[in-house]
Amino acid sequence: MSDRDVVLGRIGRALGPRPRDPDVTYEDAVARAYRRGPGDGARERDSGVLDLLAENLADYRAVVHRADGDGLADLLARLLAARGARRVLVPPGLPPTWLAEAAVEQVPDRAADTAYDLDRVDSVVTGCAVAIAGTGTLVLDGSPDQGRRRVTLVPDHHVCVVRVPDQVVASVPEALGRLDPRRPLTWISGPSATSDIELDRVEGVHGPRTLEVVLVSGV
Template sequence: MSGGASRDRILARVRRALADVPRHERPGDHPVARDYLRTHGERTPAGSVELLARNLADYRAVVHRVEAAELPALLTRLLVERGARRVVVPTGLPGGWLAGAPVEALPESASPTARELDGADSVVTGCALAIAETGTVVLDGGPGQGRRSSTLVPDHHLCVVRIADQVVDSVPQALERLTPSRPLTWISGPSATSDIEMDRVEGVHGPRTLEVILTAGDPRSL
């Protein structure tokens, strides 16, 4: 069946399904029940953080835990161990996070090109929030989070999550805190895909390596 015939067949099904819908009717006229579970099970805040760490690891992200005051030293160590020399620095990233790191900063404010971003070894960001039940980190382009290109082109992403106020249990809780009009990027582990033989290839649509740093305390003042 040709592409045009397939399209016509699908559109015909849509028209048949809508045949008895009055023209004046709008989606808001029939509210959708949202009585689904907001969370699956009961957890303490510490339990939510544990679940987040486990699910991140299941997606092959590397998880670290650190006190806020120790964050700059950890970032420096991780970048040195990786051999990162050029690091993308999003607008609004706290200056103290990379103050001691022996790297060349590629400031996002300089509007780096895709080629320049591809030449960067790593990017360091914060996040909007993290979802325990799905092991997902969400970026919304806020201060210190970077533009989409800044976080998808470099091969190594270091993402800082504040335990106290950025970890939520579930997707419904996350949606309540996120603004749909913002550029949301949902990250569950490093970028990966599989072919028909189920051979996994990482780094196809984004960073090959994702490291998430769960931080106790508030590192924004560093």
């Protein structure tokens, strides 16, 4: 018996017998009684969960900002100016009001663009699908305000806007319940980083060197 057979056998035993009813899938048949965090989602709108998200994002060396809907455009303009960004990559569904006050060239995401083209932009601004407070993780799913996966992996500076409290959950199981597994999911916990055998941390190897997260209410 190969290692592959062993692994698949364990998966099969964990799933249990295949449902006899052809209209019932494993998705319907497998129990998912996961612990979903404090109050099974009841604390999504609790400021304590938002504080936990901000704390864990900062622990991963993301830079966290807070704003309301009226101040979002001004904050984004200031963040991009502080970075010295002149060319900013913009997903097709990003609300135009978000960058209305930014004195930058807005570069649309084009399918024909290569990694070299994307490397010529200074920053990218996106929304997100869900943010997980317990792990400090942002999840992007390729929706119009987020763009394709590569637009957040090549530029050196990523500004991600999280609508709070609606897009914030306490735990990973809660996030999975909101996400479509058929979509291209990108899970982000802080800026890209790796360590060599000497444990020297190097940032920006597999993605942006700098991640800024804006927690915005009232949008």
